[in-house]
Amino acid sequence: MQDEPTPTELIKAVADFLRNEITPAIKGHNAFKLRVGINALDLVTRQLTLADDGDAAEQVRLKQLLGADGSLLELNRVLSDKIAKGEVDLQTPGLSEHLWQTTMDKLAVDQPNYGSYKRELGNK
Amino acid sequence: MIEAELGRCVAAFYPGATGVTGAAKLSGGASQETWSFDIVHAGGTSGAILRRAPPGYGASPGRAAGLDAEATLMQLAHDAGLPSPRVMHVLVPEDELGTGFIMQRIEGETIARKILRDEEFAKARPLLARQLGKVVAGIHGLPAAKLPKLREITATKEIADLDREYRSFGWPRPVFELALRWLRERDPGPSQEVTLVHGDFRHGNLIIGPDRVRAVLDWELAHFGDPMEDLGWICVNSWRFGEIDKPVGGFGSREDLFAGYEETGRKVDPDRVMFWEVMGTLRWGIMCCGMMQRFRQGPDHSMERAMIGRRSSETEIDLLRLLAPRA
Numbered sequence: 001m002q003d004e005p006t007p008t009e010l011i012k013a014v015a016d017f018l019r020n021e022i023t024p025a026i027k028g029h030n031a032f033k034l035r036v037g038i039n040a041l042d043l044v045t046r047q048l049t050l051a052d053d054g055d056a057a058e059q060v061r062l063k064q065l066l067g068a069d070g071s072l073l074e075l076n077r078v079l080s081d082k083i084a085k086g087e088v089d090l091q092t093p094g095l096s097e098h099l100w101q102t103t104m105d106k107l108a109v110d111q112p113n114y115g116s117y118k119r120e121l122g123n124k
Numbered sequence: 125m126i127e128a129e130l131g132r133c134v135a136a137f138y139p140g141a142t143g144v145t146g147a148a149k150l151s152g153g154a155s156q157e158t159w160s161f162d163i164v165h166a167g168g169t170s171g172a173i174l175r176r177a178p179p180g181y182g183a184s185p186g187r188a189a190g191l192d193a194e195a196t197l198m199q200l201a202h203d204a205g206l207p208s209p210r211v212m213h214v215l216v217p218e219d220e221l222g223t224g225f226i227m228q229r230i231e232g233e234t235i236a237r238k239i240l241r242d243e244e245f246a247k248a249r250p251l252l253a254r255q256l257g258k259v260v261a262g263i264h265g266l267p268a269a270k271l272p273k274l275r276e277i278t279a280t281k282e283i284a285d286l287d288r289e290y291r292s293f294g295w296p297r298p299v300f301e302l303a304l305r306w307l308r309e310r311d312p313g314p315s316q317e318v319t320l321v322h323g324d325f326r327h328g329n330l331i332i333g334p335d336r337v338r339a340v341l342d343w344e345l346a347h348f349g350d351p352m353e354d355l356g357w358i359c360v361n362s363w364r365f366g367e368i369d370k371p372v373g374g375f376g377s378r379e380d381l382f383a384g385y386e387e388t389g390r391k392v393d394p395d396r397v398m399f400w401e402v403m404g405t406l407r408w409g410i411m412c413c414g415m416m417q418r419f420r421q422g423p424d425h426s427m428e429r430a431m432i433g434r435r436s437s438e439t440e441i442d443l444l445r446l447l448a449p450r451a
Binding site for chain 2: 035036037040041043073076079080083084086089090096098099100102104106107110111113114115116117119120123
């Protein structure tokens with residue numbers, strides 16, 4: 001068992017330091033790069049916090065949709081293949097809901113400020 | 125050090141030029157660079173832009189029209205009265221600057237967030253969609269006989285290209301599969317009318333002033349094809365920067381864009397525009413995945429590229445909004 005603090009706590013502490021102490025001191029192109037770097041750390045924090053639950057729920061949905069078992073990657077390959085062949089489509093019960101939920105869970109990690117995501121959160 | 129070569133170069137084509145000053149690199153990958161500088165002459169200074177492939181980088185990669193073609197297209201657009209910089213000089217080997225061209229620098233803004241939010245552009249914003257419709261119609265109407273040699277793209281070919289590129293990543297994306305399937309089922313086939321297509325008509329490639337569109341830049345992806353492609357591309361949600369209810373670049377409506385386009389006598393096919401908007405959304409998503417590939421394989425191991433890889437999910441939600449809207 002690894003000791004505390006957790007990876008999430010460590011990354012958050014570094015991101016806060018860069019945001020609050022370093023950002024005001026940096027100018028020009030490096031200021032842009034610093035912002036991208038802080039965004040990356042924030043993304044990692046969100047992934048560490050949210051992805052386990054999202055992935056588990058996705059796997060349950062995929063198993064039910066496909067009637068098959070496998071890793072998340074394998075199941076996504078099977079689903080992709082079936083969509084490409086036209087064996088499942090938006091008329092297939094559960095597919096649209098599955099794609100929506102999976103995509104919403106990705107956006108919650110990748111870009112929670114993206115306009116379309118915020119709109120769809122409100123529409124739920 | 126580029127100022128010495130530029131100084132010799134401008135002396136040869138600009139009457140009374142005594143040198144250049146303030147040379148600054150605006151952007152550049154390994155094979156293509158953009159420089160801003162001022163030509164010094166008796167009457168003062170004139171702003172100029174150099175677009176070049178440095179010596180040793182002759183051939184243009186894959187899809188690019190090539191710098192010679194870009195120069196020709198910009199000059200044709202300028203001559204037709206479209207907002208486009210005047211091309212001052214096409215580089216020759218004696219310039220020792222590589223291949224490319226020098227054009228007039230046009231002042232204005234290209235950064236979308238400023239154009240969409242700054243008070244300076246408040247008056248321009250409601251006018252832009254209609255103006256851009258007219259401008260892009262002008263591009264589609266450029267005289268065919270004078271156009272340079274460019275590749276031709278059909279919807280069928282574009283779908284096949286995107287399919288191949290997506291599969292090369294070896295990473296399953298059910299939403300992209302759904303979009304590819306949707307596009308294939310609705311492929312309208314070869315366009316009845318084939319025109320010049322700008323190919324990258326969107327924020328970043330448009331210089332906007334406080335009153336109007338001042339210039340269309342970056343003809344790197346110009347080709348022959350379905351003119352509706354340009355109208356679909358500028359409506360892709362990725363260029364709305366949060367203003368998602370204003371489909372044209374976050375500042376205007378499709379109705380205004382189409383009205384400007386049809387003012388010139390050309391016709392819009394809204395279904396085809398929507399088809400190309402879906403294609404464009406998928407295309408940007410696949411481009412984001414491509415950035416992530418280049419990050420992994422190097423040589424550009426930058427966190428910017430890595431983070432763009434994480435923007436492909438934005439196009440997935442936009443594709444779902446287009447193809448499977450929730451009630």
